Amino acid sequence: MREINIKDLNVKIEISSLLNFINSKKEFEIDSNGHVYLAHEAPKTLPLIFRGQAKDAKSLEIQTIIANVFTKEYKPEVSATVCTLTPLGAWQNIIALNQDRMTYFDHQTDGVELFENKELENIGWNAIPLDINYREISEFIENNCEGNFMFYDNGMHFNGFVIVSDIEKTKRKVKEYIVGQIKEKIENNELSLNEIDEEIAESLEFFGFKG
Known part of the structure; x- marks a missing residue:
């Protein structure tokens, strides 16, 4: 069984994939491997770390757009083509997200x-x-x-x-x-x-x- 200590978890997401979901204005979710799906479409066997959608923002800066999607608990960082999330601060939300998945x-x-x-x-x-x-x-x-x-x-x-x-x-x-x-x-x-x-x-x- 794969063990994931949220304290040490950093999730890397391809920015191009992330922006496609953000621009769609639809709710989406991210699993612990950094894969992005439309809401409620991620495999039930994988833990989720995020579910949400883009807020209306006038900025064209990728850093600002991404910061508007994720709360400060996720500490999003943009570097080249990758966005890294550090979801420790969102642990209680993550537990709630996975309530219908957990054994x-x-x-x-x-x-x-x-x-x-x-x-x-x-x-x-x-x-x-x-x-x-x-x-x-x-x-x-x-x-x-x-x-x-x-x-x-x-x-x-x-x-x-x-x-x-x-x-x-x-x-x-x-x-x-x-x-x-x-x-x-x-x-x-x-x-x-x-x-x-x-x-x-x-x-x-x-x-x-x-x-």
Whole structure:
């Protein structure tokens, strides 16, 4: 999984491509790789860093035109044929932009509380009675699945979100991981298929185990 610390991210965009969208007066968006699209047309598997459109401006200076599009939080810099954005200051806006894309959000204090995909959330929910928590599952996803993990980490504060590239493959891998964890717990006598309460029995059945 690609890790993107917003603190260190500089996004380079070809000015010619950018100006085409600015001059169209239509809303457009930019992904973390610096590719520009009409609004709502970027691949859902890529994190966005910007969505907006040009404001009316009388200036013909490229620097001024671009400065009028991006807020100061993006610190746009124009050099030859490239515009560079430093989007750290827009982090809260970036989180909001990606709300409908993220697989889960990792909060500074609350950690991972919810998987946005209903089926993945159901898998995670059924793992809890078996002492397999969302932190373990999210770390498995980050280490074993393809996608993007965009976060802010300055050594003292951390939060971020994950967007997986293939949700079907991710669900399959996560379920296989949990089944493996259950088998390990049984082998180590940490979990018995006998003398279990109803909640654990239901979770075991969900993952294909029966007492």
